[in-house]
Amino acid sequence: MKDLQNDMDKIFRDKLGDYQQQAPEEIWIGIKAGLGKKPTRKILIPLWQVAAGMALFITIGSALYFLNRTPQNQLADQFMIVPHNVQTAPELAKSGNNEAKPEIAKESEIRKTRVLDSGKSEKGQVIASNGNNGPLEITKKNLQTAHIEEIRSDQMLKNGLSADRMTAAYIQSSRKDEIPRKKITITPNWDMLTAGLEVIPEDELSYDKLSLTAQVSPTYSYRDIGGKGSEKFSQYETGKISYSGGLQFGIKTSERLSFYGGVMYAQLGYNIDNVERFNDYALVNNTDIVSVPESRNEVYSVNNSIGTISAASDKGKFIGTNGFSRGDKAYESANSDYLSAPVLNSTNKEGAKIEQYFQYLELPFLVRYKIIDRKLDVNLLGGVSTNILVGNHATLNSGDQTSNIGGSGDVRNLNYMGNMGLGFDYSIRKNLVFTVEPQFKYFLNSINESQLVANRPYLLGMFTGVKYVW
Amino acid sequence: MADIPEKIIDGCKKGKGRYQEELYRMLAPKMYGLCLKYANDRDDAKDIMQDAFIKVFQKIEQYSTKGSFEGWVRRIMINTALEKYRSQVTIYSLDERMPVSDEGVNSTVIEDLSAEDLLNIIRELTPKYRMVFNLYAIEGYNHKEIGEMLGISEGTSKSNLSRARLILQEKVKELFCITRDAK
Numbered sequence: 001m002k003d004l005q006n007d008m009d010k011i012f013r014d015k016l017g018d019y020q021q022q023a024p025e026e027i028w029i030g031i032k033a034g035l036g037k038k039p040t041r042k043i044l045i046p047l048w049q050v051a052a053g054m055a056l057f058i059t060i061g062s063a064l065y066f067l068n069r070t071p072q073n074q075l076a077d078q079f080m081i082v083p084h085n086v087q088t089a090p091e092l093a094k095s096g097n098n099e100a101k102p103e104i105a106k107e108s109e110i111r112k113t114r115v116l117d118s119g120k121s122e123k124g125q126v127i128a129s130n131g132n133n134g135p136l137e138i139t140k141k142n143l144q145t146a147h148i149e150e151i152r153s154d155q156m157l158k159n160g161l162s163a164d165r166m167t168a169a170y171i172q173s174s175r176k177d178e179i180p181r182k183k184i185t186i187t188p189n190w191d192m193l194t195a196g197l198e199v200i201p202e203d204e205l206s207y208d209k210l211s212l213t214a215q216v217s218p219t220y221s222y223r224d225i226g227g228k229g230s231e232k233f234s235q236y237e238t239g240k241i242s243y244s245g246g247l248q249f250g251i252k253t254s255e256r257l258s259f260y261g262g263v264m265y266a267q268l269g270y271n272i273d274n275v276e277r278f279n280d281y282a283l284v285n286n287t288d289i290v291s292v293p294e295s296r297n298e299v300y301s302v303n304n305s306i307g308t309i310s311a312a313s314d315k316g317k318f319i320g321t322n323g324f325s326r327g328d329k330a331y332e333s334a335n336s337d338y339l340s341a342p343v344l345n346s347t348n349k350e351g352a353k354i355e356q357y358f359q360y361l362e363l364p365f366l367v368r369y370k371i372i373d374r375k376l377d378v379n380l381l382g383g384v385s386t387n388i389l390v391g392n393h394a395t396l397n398s399g400d401q402t403s404n405i406g407g408s409g410d411v412r413n414l415n416y417m418g419n420m421g422l423g424f425d426y427s428i429r430k431n432l433v434f435t436v437e438p439q440f441k442y443f444l445n446s447i448n449e450s451q452l453v454a455n456r457p458y459l460l461g462m463f464t465g466v467k468y469v470w
Numbered sequence: 471m472a473d474i475p476e477k478i479i480d481g482c483k484k485g486k487g488r489y490q491e492e493l494y495r496m497l498a499p500k501m502y503g504l505c506l507k508y509a510n511d512r513d514d515a516k517d518i519m520q521d522a523f524i525k526v527f528q529k530i531e532q533y534s535t536k537g538s539f540e541g542w543v544r545r546i547m548i549n550t551a552l553e554k555y556r557s558q559v560t561i562y563s564l565d566e567r568m569p570v571s572d573e574g575v576n577s578t579v580i581e582d583l584s585a586e587d588l589l590n591i592i593r594e595l596t597p598k599y600r601m602v603f604n605l606y607a608i609e610g611y612n613h614k615e616i617g618e619m620l621g622i623s624e625g626t627s628k629s630n631l632s633r634a635r636l637i638l639q640e641k642v643k644e645l646f647c648i649t650r651d652a653k
Contacts, residue, residue: 005635008580009607015585016608023502027520028494034524
């Protein structure tokens with residue numbers, strides 16, 4: 001029985017061990033399609049950090065927004081204040097009708113009439129209207145219900161109902177994007193009229209809808225790396241100061257919300273420190289190394305967190321990176337015959353640094369939300385951008401010499417980046433705004449194609465520029 | 471086992487499409503034959519092969535030059551098939567009907583069958599028997615290794631192999647009878 005089993009196994013093994021069959025073409029088509037979709041990688045930033053970041057962003061934004069809601073603005077948000085039976089001073093003079101001239105009410109009188117203890121209106125009448133339902137006399141009861149009295153007595157009267165406050169409130173409450181509000185119709189006194197209260201035409205209240213912004217910024221760029229063995233790269237790689245700038249076209253959809261798209265240029269990169277240049281090019285032939293190459297025009301490479309910088313060395317020169325053991329293949333020759341790490345002659349070596357630069361054409365899509373609307377506007381901004389690689393080069397700096405040694409291999413051409421920041425807008429002329437925007441940008445994907453180390457650059461910048469609005 | 475030129479492997483490591491296709495064309499017939507042994511049907515085999523080759527290209531940087539590249543790919547194919555099997559294992563959790571007769575079949579009868587016949591017979595096994603039989607009889611793994619690969623005990627592996635053989639003998643007999651009657 002056992003022999004039969006063994007025989008059976010053997011027959012199956014002989015006949016099927018190397019069994020081959022033509023594979024349907026659709027498999028290859030499926031593989032190509034599958035490879036087109038890049039493999040999902042582990043998210044480098046833990047989710048709790050993302051959540052914490054978003055929570056912080058929302059908290060700061062909300063705090064700024066509500067801190068900015070001064071009592072006056074709250075009042076304006078709640079009521080629309082419009083002049084009632086307003087006549088300008090010249091008109092009053094022309095009419096010659098002294099009775100038509102409003103009496104100058106003392107504050108105490110105004111307070112008295114507006115507290116409405118009697119429930120009846122007097123001079124300096126204060127009437128609340130509710131939408132289109134016509135004037136509604138304010139009674140103690142409905143004031144309490146609507147919390148009008150407290151706001152009015154504390155703020156409007158305390159501020160003497162100054163005309164400019166009323167104007168500001170009127171302007172604020174005239175925003176198109178807000179729901180109709182309750183109105184308070186006030187019979188103005190002379191102070192109000194002489195303070196220059198005027199009704200601002202509707203078209204002058206509308207905001208500028210389009211804008212073109214030119215910005216430039218010094219940036220600090222570095223990278224977030226993850227993956228097996230990635231820690232060692234942080235020992236000798238450092239961030240880089242660079243620059244970024246470009247144009248953005250914006251469109252406002254409401255007083256506070258606007259969308260921007262444009263073209264930006266960003267250069268970023270990092271330094272690879274602690275590089276040694278060996279002028280002596282000494283390879284030691286020992287049993288671990290296959291042989292010493294006859295020709296010294298070898299192409300060597302420097303391993304870094306993005307991938308491999310191909311470095312065509314001059315004859316008799318060699319570029320390498322400290323900090324690796326031989327097993328790490330830091331000095332991996334492009335020539336496959338020499339996979340073992342060469343042993344370097346430590347004489348005549350000198351310190352050097354590699355600067356790796358990447359240039360990107362950035363196509364941003366940003367949303368700006370105005371959280372403070374004053375002379376100095378404050379905006380929260382966020383969005384994503386598509387980054388197209390347009391430049392990739394590395395230089396070797398040794399002593400006074402700087403030489404171009406190529407660039408990193410296996411770098412993605414198309415990348416995506418998240419943007420967030422604050423925007424400060426200061427109007428310097430009617431259509432011209434000075435902008436300052438501290439921004440943080442973070443690559444959403446790894447820019448290298450290495451499966452082992454994922455490299456996501458980020459940059460911090462203080463984008464400064466001017467915005468033309470119309 | 472003729473192995474793959476290093477130039478092609480390097481090209482695949484760099485993500486070059488031309489080398490990926492070249493590698494695929496070189497290995498496809500063998501690997502498809504392998505997948506057919508582990509799959510329930512041809513569609514299943516196509517799925518396994520597609521998923522496995524995508525893994526090969528995505529993880530090719532992890533391949534060390536120490537071992538045979540084809541052996542490495544073959545292992546990925548098998549692992550992918552086993553993953554698929556594990557995902558389907560609940561579907562096949564019921565024991566299949568066991569053959570009543572323990573009468574053996576002459577090995578010459580099996581020898582007369584073509585590779586395609588044997589492949590069809592193997593594919594008629596439920597996955598848990600098919601996997602163990604393939605891994606043991608064809609790939610040459612021992613029961614300890616099979617147990618680790620499938621997450622079962624050595625004893626279960628032995629038991630499944632024994633049952634697989636019995637079923638295969640029955641299937642061979644059935645096929646032999648059909649063939650003889652047809653003649």
